[in-house]
Amino acid sequence: MNEQPLSGGFVSHVVRIGDTVRRGTTDRSEFVHRLLHHFEQHAWPGAPRFLGVDEQGREVLTFLDGHVPAKSQDGLAQVARLVRQFHDLTAGTPLAGDQEVVCHNDLSPKNTVYRDRSPVAFVDWDLAAPGARVHDVAHMCWQYLGLGPAVDDLATTSERLRMMCDAYGLTDRSQVVETILWWQDRCRRGIETGTDAAMTRLRDSGAARSVRAAHEWVTANRAALEVALK
Ligand SMILES: Nc1ncnc2c1ncn2[C@@H]1O[C@H](COP(=O)(O)OP(=O)(O)OP(=O)(O)O)[C@@H](O)[C@H]1O
Ligand SMILES: [Mg+2]
Known part of the structure; x- marks a missing residue:
């Protein structure tokens, strides 16, 4: 075929x-x-x-029918609720081991299938592993909100950050921004030091530079983002 x-x-x-x-x-x-x-x-x-x-x-x-965009801010609350669903489905199971849940670890629009502009499923589960809820929540916020220098309206973005954490039902938000910075740092180092073909392609595309800029942007706007989460 x-x-x-x-x-x-x-x-x-x-x-x-x-x-x-x-x-x-x-x-x-x-x-x-x-x-x-x-x-x-x-x-x-x-x-x-x-x-x-x-x-x-x-x-x-x-194959899941629908549209997988490079970027999208459609259905942000639905994205967060979908994440909550699979976290709750894995919490307390052998799959989660001694961790809270199974995390997807690469939640982003480019791994999300949308139908009629609504998120319906996640693909690309290769990096899934036992982890803490806040790890996926932080990665989700970074990726779907595009936290970085391209943000043109800090107030709206901060409000959406809070809305996504509300929709997920995250009670302790004290680690969210810290964990976003952790992810950005880890991702940049992975791209800079990776030796396989995929990491070389990513490096050649300037990805390390843009993740570094995103980390600098979150660091500079940390106070505003954290106030919105209180
Ligand atoms: N089950 C599926 N149903 C529909 N489309 C899919 C499915 N799996 C993958 N795709 C499409 O193929 C693309 C590449 O797949 P996938 O994300 O699994 O690969 P990848 O190389 O690991 O991606 P990444 O660049 O995120 O590391 C996805 O962005 C999506 O558009
Ligand atoms: Mg993918």
């Missing part, structure tokens, strides 16, 4: 065949497949279904 490359993927080679998506496996895949199976057992619609492994050793996932 016809293989159609899916654009946007910086890290993996992803193709669509009919109603399925095929992606190479990683050493994290066994965990991810158990996680996707857990979502299926709970009939949670926010992730692709894992259908098996094909003759080339690629994982086979259901």
Whole structure:
């Protein structure tokens, strides 16, 4: 059957065949497949279904119809509620180990399927791992709000930050901005020191510079962002 490359993927080679998506496996895949199976057992619609492994050793996932944008601020509260749903579904399960929940660890519009401008599912679960709720909440706020020098209205963005944390139902917000800075620092260092092809491509695209600028912007506006979260 016809293989159609899916654009946007910086890290993996992803193709669509009919109603399925095929992606190479990683050493994290066994965990991810158990996680996707857990979502299926709970009939949670926010992730692709894992259908098996094909003759080339690629994982086979259901193709989710919709639009995956590079950037979008549509349905921010719905994004936060979807995150809350899968966190609650994994809390207290063996998948979360000794951590609060399973985190996606790469929540962003480019890993979100939208239908009629509403977020309906997350793809790209490769980095999912046990973690703290605030880790995903912070990454989500950074990515969906585009926290960085491109923000042109600090008051509106701060209000949206609060709204996303409210929609998630995060009670302790004291670590949110600190964790955004942690993510930005970690991400920049990963790009700067990574030796694989994907990291080299990211470095060549100027990604490390833009993540550094985002970190500087959050540092400079930290007080305003934290006041909005109180
Ligand atoms: N199950 C799916 N249903 C629909 N589209 C999908 C699915 N999986 C992936 N895609 C599309 O393919 C693109 C690349 O897939 P994916 O995000 O998994 O790859 P990646 O290289 O790991 O991405 P990234 O650049 O985020 O690291 C996605 O942005 C999305 O547009
Ligand atoms: Mg992706």
